[in-house]
Structure formats: structure tokens, C-alpha cells
Amino acid sequence: MASESESHELLRGQPLHLATVPLYLVKQLPGLIPVLITGTFAPAIAVGGLLVAVIASIVRWTRFRWRLEGAALVLNEGLVTRRQRVIPLERIQAVELVRPLAHRLFGVVEVRIETVGGSKTEGRLDALGPEIAQRLRATLLRRGEEIVPRSEPRPLVRVSAATIVLAGLTGGRVGVVAALLGLGDELLGDRFEQLFDLPSRLGVRGLVILALLAGLVAFVVSVAATAVAYWGFTLSAADEGLLIRRGLLEQRFDTIPLRRIQALTVEENAARRLLGRAAVKVVVAGRAGEAAQQTGVLLPLGRRSEAFGLAERVLDVPGLASVRLAPAPRRALGRRVARALVVTALLAAVAVAALGAVGLLALVALAPLAAWGLGAYRALGYAEHDGIVVARSGFLVQRTSFVPVARLQSLALSATPVQRRLRLASLTLQIAGPGARSDPRLRDLDHATGDRLLSRLAEAIPQG
């Protein structure tokens, strides 16, 4: 088709979209404010300052050129100091198309290029027309293979506005509440002592109302934050990987190459479990920090069956959604009940020491703790299905992780003294993810089973 002229167009050194000039100006505005204020006294300064800013923006735009050369993306910029950056296509790991508010006004897209091992964005094209941006992304992610017309992306998920709000309502973002409390502490500062007066002035009722208000504000903020981030969420499958589109104020277009997916997790917290809802996240290699966790969301919220079906389709393993998990040995329940007993005994001891005989009431805590232990035990399960290890655990937040054996980096089988006594062990599946704490674990396997799995999975890791 148009592939020849298309490739030709991509190979020439090209400028950014003309809209880059006003966008640069917008970016400089905060710095220009003092100049403009001065301008109210001396208009010449304001006009001069603006002129300099306009010329600088135009020069910056004219000096920037990008082109594809061989199997690399080449960026040239700078007037006095000239910089050239060469990004080999094979090192490119993700290409994000982002549309901040100002970009949407001009109908352009910012292209961010992330590479393997880079912690920050290594290449940035400030503004391109949406069409050429899409084509460039497709080319970059095809690793320098020849350009062929792209097949239409097949939609996999579209999340309705109501579901996004429900995701926020059931999200349980404790972090936001904590941050707000921290902010309150910051604002109070040295007036901290007055807080001790507060009860007498407000009374108990006043305090309770205040606490409820703070909680409500935190809750509303968290719901709004989720809604803004995931508004209009769609996921589709294309040749170059999974395409994600989301965001209310800043529209984001992310691409997750399928071969970069290290693990997939279906997450159900207590509230969502009651509603039969779940979220789906993926671990993508080589990305660290907050942004990684956001781009890793394949489904902010959906029906349980939808979530597991998506896991099956993304990993392309038929029957994965309906695979039966083997429960943990009964002995694992004993470990959890023992833990509940010990914690209750400690609580009661502390309470009796502090309050006297009334402290024995703390023994009531045994009921919820034991229930928690039972729930945590019931959540445990593992399976192996067609090259995928499935691990489920967690009571408050139940996670079912799917890890392709081909993506395992290393394995660790560990046992505490109690586990050794009960002939149990936990197997950690170490993957190229955000950190050790998030590695999927098969908790409380029978020790012999754990041994066998360890040896067998180590054998199964592909040997080049």
C-alpha cells in the first residue's frame, strides 16, 4: 500500500509539529510572569521579553530534527551546543503517546520513548500529529523490521464511567488518607500543642465529626483521582502489543509489548470480592516506580469472569481461566490458627497488665483473628497449566498471579522454623518486576512438593 512512501517519510530528518512553538511558549509562561508584571510599569520590557520567548521557541523548533536511520531513531537538537542522540530500536521498550491538556487544544501528541534499563524517558518528541505519532510508534516497536500496514487494533476491554467510579469507591487507597493526615500534621506545625486543648473545646462529638469529615474528604479525593486517571479506559490488542487509552485531563496512550509481560495478576480486595469484581495488572520488565504500576493496569475493574478471561487471552493459554488450584495442606491452617492464638495471648497479656482483670476482654480478638487466619488459608492455592504457574494468596486483598515459566529469572524456596516443623515451605517466583516484595509466592506448599517444583521449574527455564 502506502508503505513505501510511508517509510520514506519516516526516514527523512523531520521537524516536530508546528504547534510545538505555541506549546513551548505555554511552558515558558510561569517564567514570563515577572516580566509581564514589570510590563505594567514599562511596556517595552514586556514586549521585549515576549519577543525573546517567541524567537527562542521558534529557534528551538527549527533546530529539532528526528529521523529513522538504519535500526535507530536519531534525534538532533540545539543551536549553540548541538546534541545528537541515537536510540537503537532494539533497546526501545515502550513508546507512550501522551496528550496533556495544552496538546489537546492543538490536536497534537507527545511521544515518550523508554528504553531497557533507563529509569527515565530517554527520548522525547514534544509534539507530533496524531497520525504520524501512531505510525512512528508502530515502527519503533517493530524493532526495525520493515514497515507493513498495521492491522486494526482489536478492542479487548472498554470500561464504563460507572465502573470507573465503582473502582474508585472500592479502591481502598489508604495511601491517600495517610498523605492527607501527613499534610494536616504539616499545616498544624508548631501549633501541635493546641491539639491537646482541642478535645475540651470541641468535645468528643466535635472530634468524631472532625475525624469523619477528614475521612470523607480523603475518600472523595481518592475516588476522584481514580476517575480522572482511568476515565474512558480502553484496552485493545494490536500487532505491536496491548494498547491502553485512558485519562480525563491528560489522555494517555500506552503500549505494552506482549513479550515484555513478566507476570499477570488478578486482584480482588474484600469489597470487590463481595461485588464479584476484580482488577487485572501486569508486571512489565525494566520499569520501576509509580508510573510502572499505572501503565501495568489492564483492567481497572470488571466482573471476575471478565478479569480471568482477560488473563487467559493476554497470556494466550486456553483453559487458564478455569484451571483448578490445589489447596495448601491442612497443616498450613494450623500455622495460621497458632499465629492467631499467640497474637491474642499477647494482646490479652498487655491489656491485663494495663487495665487489670477487665483486660481479659481482649480475648474477644481471637474470633476475628482466627477468621482472618481461616480466610488466608482458604485463599492459598497453586497450579501449573501449560507453562504457566498460578499462585493465589491473600485475604484482605486476594491476588491470583500467573507467571509464565519462560519468564522466571530465579527461584527461592524458604522455610521458617515453624514451617520446617510442619513440613511446609514457600516458593518465591523471582521475576523482572518492581522489587523483591512484589514477587509472586507459592505460600505454604508441602515441603516435598516445594522441593520437586523447585528442581522442575529450574530445569524448565529456557536455555537459550
Place this chain on the structure above:
Amino acid sequence: MDSVADPGEMPRVALSPLDPRVRTLWWISGGVAAGIATLVALGVDVVFSPLGRPGLLTVLVALGAGAVAAVLPVLRYRTWRYALRPRDLWIQHGAVRVTVSVIPYQRLQFVDTEQGPVGRRLGLAELVVHTAAPGTSGRLPGLDAAEAERLRERLALVQRDVDGV
């Protein structure tokens, strides 16, 4: 502790202890630390003599630190086991929580060897291997320096699977 030594508890793969010379290395470094602690105690004793009798603190610290420096390397030595197999590296470590790690050479990103002044004298090196997983714990103290070097050379020959990273 005894369960660490019990081969029935942990996987069938035959794991061998570290090079015994590593105990010497730990004895020397522990001895140096104990010596420093004793000197500090001596200084404090000369100025304040906090335990009433002059010299008592120095004697107690010297005995305590000396005992720890003498015993700890023996206990530490027992918590390590390893095997360099044709395709993967097995490391067992831990006294309370015992962990067996399996690291396939195929997955190694890079290999570090570290050698302090004492280690160089004794012909020992510490090996640290890294995979793309931040959770991998591939530390092996007290490996024969020549063996560490051999391993590093072998790892350089492994053809890596780029997509698996």
C-alpha cells in the same frame, strides 16, 4: 540450627559447604572488630571507669567481643551451602529462615567478584550474581578465587535470551 545441617530437610541436590578458609577470613575480620571495641572500652575506662573498678569494663568487653568473634564464624559457616551445577547455581543460606535459591546461568545479567586484602592473601573471593529480577539474592562469600574466575568465564559464554529479560 541442626535442621540446617540435616540434608533431608532441603532439596536433593548435593550442596557443599563454603571453602573452609572463609572461617579464617571471618575470624580475622571479627578479631579486628573485637580489638577495636576493646580499645574503645579501654579509652572509656581510663577516663570514666564507669563500672567502679578500673579495667573491669575493658576486660568484660574484650571477653565478650572475643567470644563472639571466635564463635560467630563457625555458626555463620554452617548456614551456607552451595552447588555450581552445569546449568545453574544453587545457594542455601539462613539460620532461622532457611532459603534455597536456584539461579540459572542463562538468566545472569552480570557477575561481580569482590576480594578484600585478607581475601586476596587467602585466595578467596566473594561472588555476587545479578539477574533481571531485583529479588534474586545471589551472594556467595568465600569461594575459591580460581573457581570464581572460572565461573565468570563460563558465564560469559552463555548465550542470553533477550526476550526473557
